[in-house]
Amino acid sequence: xxxxxxxxxxxxxxxxxxxPKAGIVFKDITPLLADPKGFQMAxxxxxxxxxxxxxxxxxxxxxxxxxxxxxxxxxxxxxFAPIRKKGKLPWNTVEESYALEYGEDTVQMHDDAVRPGxxxxxxxxLLATGGTMAACxxxxxxxxxxxxxxxxxxxxxxLNGREKLGDNLRxxxxxxx
Amino acid sequence: xxxxxxxxxxxxxxxxxxxPKAGIVFKDITPLLADPKGFQMAxxxxxxxxxxxxxxxxxxxxxxxxxxxxxxxxxxxxxFAPIRKKGKLPWNTVEESYALEYGEDTVQMHDDAVRPGxxxxxxxxLLATGGTMAACxxxxxxxxxxxxxxxxxxxxxxLNGREKLGDNLRxxxxxxx
Numbered sequence: 068x069x070x071x072x073x074x075x076x077x078x079x080x081x082x083x084x085x086x087p088k089a090g091i092v093f094k095d096i097t098p099l100l101a102d103p104k105g106f107q108m109a110x111x112x113x114x115x116x117x118x119x120x121x122x123x124x125x126x127x128x129x130x131x132x133x134x135x136x137x138x139x140x141x142x143x144x145x146x147f148a149p150i151r152k153k154g155k156l157p158w159n160t161v162e163e164s165y166a167l168e169y170g171e172d173t174v175q176m177h178d179d180a181v182r183p184g185x186x187x188x189x190x191x192x193l194l195a196t197g198g199t200m201a202a203c204x205x206x207x208x209x210x211x212x213x214x215x216x217x218x219x220x221x222x223x224x225x226l227n228g229r230e231k232l233g234d235n236l237r238x239x240x241x242x243x244x
Numbered sequence: 245x246x247x248x249x250x251x252x253x254x255x256x257x258x259x260x261x262x263x264p265k266a267g268i269v270f271k272d273i274t275p276l277l278a279d280p281k282g283f284q285m286a287x288x289x290x291x292x293x294x295x296x297x298x299x300x301x302x303x304x305x306x307x308x309x310x311x312x313x314x315x316x317x318x319x320x321x322x323x324f325a326p327i328r329k330k331g332k333l334p335w336n337t338v339e340e341s342y343a344l345e346y347g348e349d350t351v352q353m354h355d356d357a358v359r360p361g362x363x364x365x366x367x368x369x370l371l372a373t374g375g376t377m378a379a380c381x382x383x384x385x386x387x388x389x390x391x392x393x394x395x396x397x398x399x400x401x402x403l404n405g406r407e408k409l410g411d412n413l414r415x416x417x418x419x420x421x
Binding site: 081083086087093095097100101102103106107110124129130131133134135137138140141144145146147148149151154155156157158177180 | 270
């Protein structure tokens with residue numbers, strides 16, 4: 068990835084102060100999505116980054132994980148499976164709960180989203196504290212599959228999400244803050 | 245679209261009885277997403293169907309609208325803007341409420357998602373009663389933009405969503421039930 072393409076994409080990420088609550092600066096990806104060249108560059112660059120990763124299927128958590136995970140799956144000729152909040156998926160599900168600052172949240176996937184022995188690429192827009200992605204990893208591993216790598220458009224390095232996701236896990240991110 | 249490709253895609257839609265509640269047969273698209281050939285065929289066929297539609301940007305409601313709207317936007321070289329449930333979008337929003345069977349729901353988009361005079365293609369996975377899509381249409385029109393067409397993978401014709409969406413609106417759907 069050239070410095071030029073990094074700058075092009077970074078210029079399409081909008082900082083929104085105090086969202087979802089005071090003190091948080093939210094990275095708004097909608098200007099990137101509105102720009103066909105920028106959006107395509109993000110998908111192409113994600114594909115480059117994971118070109119040498121062996122994987123069978125892409126999984127991404129709702130809803131922004133769908134935005135990047137689906138085009139990447141199509142570009143790389145792999146299937147996609149959604150990971151969703153509890154109660155959204157119609158078929159038989161497996162689930163994993165994880166702690167939030169206050170309370171907890173639960174993610175689910177269909178029990179046929181991955182088969183034992185399959186290799187999974189997890190995709191989301193943003194790596195922050197890594198809580199959601201760590202729960203997604205457990206979902207996959209509980210089914211006897213493995214996570215080959217995680218790929219993000221944006222990484223907030225100061226939140227140490229990489230540590231939360233665990234050692235020995237390959238993590239790619241395009242734009243670091 | 246050939247009968248063969250229709251059959252291929254229909255075989256990848258799974259009927260789930262009694263979801264989200266008793267008496268409803270839910271059309272589960274996850275087998276289609278898991279099949280790279282079927283998923284790509286859905287995107288390619290949607291693109292064919294709207295090839296002659298003049299539009300500037302694709303909008304799709306969360307979360308399944310992202311699954312088809314984003315790859316279609318990239319394929320057609322247009323931008324994408326998300327329509328979300330209330331409280332999810334970080335920037336300044338405009339909103340539209342609509343009636344549900346019990347109570348109501350609200351959709352929002354960023355106030356810069358469309359500009360006055362722009363033409364919009366609305367994309368979602370499924371046309372059922374058309375309530376959500378009608379609210380999305382109002383969102384767009386309230387900003388001084390117009391809906392050039394709506395495109396769906398699946399249409400439940402017996403629910404008469406076309407009528408709800410209004411006359412003079414072009415509607416394309418790939419798989420009819």
